[in-house]
Amino acid sequence: MSTTITTTASGYLLVLAIMWPVAGIMLSFVTSGRGVERLACVVLPVGFGIAVAVLIAVAQGGQSQIYVVGDWAPPLGIALRADGISAAMMLTTAIVMCATGLFAQGEFSQPSDLPEARSPVVFWVLLFAIWSGLNALVLGSDLFNLYVALELLTFAAVPLVCLKGQKETIEAALRYMLFALIGSVLYLLGAAMIYGAYGTLDIGLLSERVRPDPATLIAASLMTVGLLAKTALFPLHLWLPPAHAGAPAPGSALLSALVVKGSFFLIVRIWFDAMPGLLSFAAAQLLAALGAAAILVGGALALRQKRLKLLIAYSTIAQIGYLFFIFPLAAGLTAGIAWSGIAWTGGWLQLFSHALSKAAMFMAAGLIAEALGHDRIAELGGIGRRLPITMLAFGLSGLSLVGVPPSGGFVAKSLLLMATVMEGQWWWATVIIVGGLLAGGYIFMVLGRLLGSSATPLASLAPVSMRRELAALSLAICAVLLGFLPLRSSDFLQIGR
């Protein structure tokens, strides 16, 4: 029942979503001085508008928005497709981008009377690049086009890690780069096999043609593991802590909140869109087991960190683990099993709420480090009284990570929990609960310090801009507000499947 793929009414928005930041990148190269920063003031709000427009178009249409690039329909050409999860992911990206932009305005400003400086130009271009890469990744429906988007994302993420230029950060960036390259090559190898077996790379066409033969299974596992390396799922997380802890605060926010989610998104695309029904029970359990190990090890290690940014980075490793419960729990999604729908919603809410709260948390940590000149947890005493807004941002986002109601994290984790129980996969419920306890441990450990008595005189702190504190706080509030989304979001996230 192969039907030709045609462009829908609002499809042009998808092209704009990718090309708008791309235009920003190109123009950044030829505007000097403060131009790039001013450019950001235009690119960010318009990009946000595009994301909202896509969301509205998908919600109103109740079906995927499609754009056939150059009017060459797949399999020969490339199509872009926005379903519920891509629209929601785009909006999350846009929110984090705008808040990060607001946050970074102070940190990455061009001095007005000096020649162009390095880090502002680089930072803003990388921000645009991550945005276009992510949009291309969530909208793409061609496995090779997705490879290019993936590389775009990686090439933007690596320089962001070492923007500070110290030896440690360059080491972290190199390690990240090489490991991510292994991932890309394995993904590409898988894509080659898929083309060799089916003569198409289009996800929609593949879903009609796939069959469980050895070539397909090997290709799928190559692609999946390649993407796991980029997602830093335990035990492939070697690069994440130094990379995310070494980047400047807005960079860490983007990396932890969004970049690792890009490759995860693609894994979901493969198993739920390109090859529905091919993920065996055992394989889904394997993925979830890795996620469970990530939750436990990441949480336990976060508790033992001495530096705040490393603690947050290990918390990211743990929180990524939750996402992989989507594979065993939402497996029945295509078959229309109700609990799978709950798990699906829970998994995505976990992704979105983690994106919002982790970005807020890295920003708060950045502000604390800026005020104190270090981020040693043992010496954070009393800073909460001096930076109440920052502390509130940290606290609220922490509550979402722990899963305390009302917050996005709470809804996400309780939906996942509910699904584990209802589908009779008890063992994951224990992990979710222990993970929540570990998260509670490290969040309260930090909060206790922030509220505790101060070792150093607070008067000697460097001043911190209120606007930047509010940027962090607004993200944390968004993470909490996510918990108030009516369950109608569940229907939206299933648009296009």
Next chain:
Amino acid sequence: MTIPFAFDIGTAMLLIAVGGWMMVAQGTMVAVIIFVVYGLLMAIAWVRLSAVDVALTEAAIGSGITGMLLLSAAARLRQTEVTSTLPSFPIRLLSGVLCAAITSGLAVVVLLPADVAPTLAPMAMANLPETGLGNPVAGVLFAFRALDTLLEKVVLLLALLGVWSLAPDRLWGGVPALDSYAPPNDILVFFAQVLPPFGIVFAIYMTWTGASNPGGAFQGGTVLAVMWLLVMMAGVVRAPPISCLRLRWLLVAGPVLFLMVGLAGFALAAGFLAYPAGYAKPLIVVVEIGLALSIGATLGLLAAGPPERNHQP
């Protein structure tokens, strides 16, 4: 066994042998030289697979400019080479076993092909006349899958920015240093004065002919990049400071042109990256020329590395 097949067997064996040697060779410099040889062998393999476009790209980029880059890096690192130790034997053994398992998995896939190999060749040929091009590979690159090509240009720009970002703050806007490639000497200067005219003509021909024959913007751009590197290394032309606005325009000109043509498709043709009927070929050729220039500049600067000294006006 036919002679061409025997030749193929030889090439394949040689590729594996040279590749294995590259992995185990003592000394980084030796390994890099083996890599250049390996690249040329690979180009031959591509010709044998009837993929001349890829063969040209592999020779120009995969072996040529990558080789130059790696050679200079190896030369720089040699001055302060630190001996690093291999992992313990059990780990080497285990990883050897695992990699062998991957190889056998792939071999199974290769040996169990589908009854009818799927292909898009007929569809590509059927639609090629619409683009006015004669080279189906160019058709795929600039029409059917133009989005990939456009995004890949952005990847190139980003990689360049990433390389530049490694400069210390005070050298931002400075000049890349090329002395590590080779100290300027008479032979280099001689080649730098003699070769470029031929190279540039060759590059233009490659780009132009790419529309209907093997070749195109990538290969042409790479030849330009190599020529530029050569004259900069020899000191015939000074490396430009990366803050130079004209250089920046040169870098983005091709992609910007491509993007604008693509966006014009919204108004003038069937949509983004579609070409108006009848104007496809000229538009593609114009885009290819722009891209060749930008690719040349980008690849050259990528190989030149981050700025290492301040610009002296």
Next chain:
Amino acid sequence: MNSATLFGLCSAALVGLGLFGLIVRPEPLRKILAFNLLGSGVFLFFGVVARRGAAAGLGADPVPQALVITGIVVSFSATALAVALVLRLRKLTDEVTSGLGAASKAQEDGDHS
């Protein structure tokens, strides 16, 4: 056994070799070389797919060929970025270990005075 299958087996071997090099070679530049070997193995696999898809008067399916060309360019960009990282890291390490950090900085500053 035909040429395509032969080169297919060759690409399988190259992928294994490249992976092995990436795992066990400790020197970063050798890892980059291994990555290039691994990448060329994957591209060769595309080439085999293209050759097997020969039809409509073409010696090989043009789509995988185009993908490989894009792939080679991306792979070069990756190599250039990784090499730049290695060189920068080495430079910073040298400055630290030789204790000449201050001296070399002064020299670099002297370059443009």
Next chain:
Amino acid sequence: MMTPMIASTLLASALAVPLAMMALALSRRGTGHTANLLPLAPLPALLAAMMVPEDTSVVLPQALLGLRITIDKPGAMLLGAASLLWSAGGIWARAQVRSQSQERPFTVWWLTTLAGSLGVFLAADMIGFYLFFTLVSLAAYGLIVHDDTPAAHRAAGLYVALALLGEAFLLMGFVLLAAGAPGSSLLISDAVAALPTSSWRDTTLLLIVLGFGLKMGLVPFHVWMPLTYSAAPIPAAAVLSGAAVKAGVIGLIRFLPFEAALPGWGEVLASVGFFSAFYGVGIGITQANPAAVLAYSSVSQMGFLAAVIGMGLAAGNRAAPLAAAFYAVHHVLVKGGLFLALGAASARLPRNAWLVMVPAAVLALGLAGLPLTGGQIAKLVAKGPLGDGLAGTLAQLSAVGTTLLVLHFLRRLSASAAQDSTEPPSSLLVGAWLTVAVASLVLPWMFLSTIGAASWNTVLSSEELWSASWPMLAGGLLAAVLWPWHTRLPRIPEGDVLAIGQRCLPSVFSLGATFERVDSYLRQWPIASMCVVLLVLLLTLTLAVP
């Protein structure tokens, strides 16, 4: 008679006012003495408890999760008593906040805990209940650490860890409860009605009992109580031990299916309860710190309450929830009053010590069921579910133990009163304290007719008076016998089993160290990249498994 409009507005304001005040205190605008808000915040709740007719409901708009709050008989009684205590405690807290810089955070924590504490009595759906329960559990952290001493931080840390564990149990339990209920109703009553037939009945019950038992301080989850109450400022200890702990009681009352007799579960709960009741006495009499003695008394009293609820559940006794709530109301006021007595004693001049000691003695002996006090009635009402069998005997024995314990408390109280001689508390503070004390004597008499368990005549019959008196006499006798030895009793550290736990702590930390070693091993390049290859193979194999 109130119009429904006014009634529901009043009901909503019982929760809205504390939350609004918290927002005010949080905002920059709320400078000045934010602590002045503390005594006022619970007043709407007090009014609502007195005036709003039973079974009035308010459904909040969808934007506020569509929460539903309802006032019923047990809820109203507890709400009234708790809001009275919160108000009196607020008067004390206002005087106690030491410095300007601490005033605002303390006020915010106080009001948050207050909102949660009152909210659990009113929430009718699971989400709202969980929300308020979380507020009261976690916000108490800020009250405990207020003194900023190492002991306070240690206690608060332990408290939060256990509270989160309880949250986790409850969350799981609620999820199961919702899953077992037909339809999409999240009302507690609907879900509990379906619980006896739910296929996850036993697991749900286990999780719910664990979660609420932890909040009530049933052994072995009692360790946080002594540490917390002796570390927190006295007004905070008063409201936490009096009012906040009742979140666990109301939880058991609301979430256990009393309609169906569940003998197994009821007896387990009752056994744990009685064990806690005697365990609290046994450890309590070894304590020197009067606050710790009161904490162990709470362990004992909550154990007794759990026994009442457990026996009610075992028999399917529908009157049990109301009886338990009645007993809890008495405990709210008495325990709060005793902590405030501690505050009054620490400031009162030794010369006037009797002014503190006499009311304190009446209050304390009330816990053991002193005739004519509210305590006698509370014990009498509790007898209903307990019955006359073994449980009834154990209950009377526990009254003996309680007598012993409160006498020990009074001794420690007078000892501490003799030591301190700071400025005497203002008459406002003493007045607030005495109000609570008088309420503890009077309120049970007033509520007696509303719950209809017994008449005044029954209470005043000689049989009942004797039944209340003999345990007290026995306890007094026991105290007299033990008197010479009281200095020789072992001094068990506050938090008893915790001391053992702390010896095991290194092994837990070494588990963390093991994880760290595993992590640093896996993060080596060759190992991690080998894992990539290994995972490819593993995933392929698992994919091939049908």
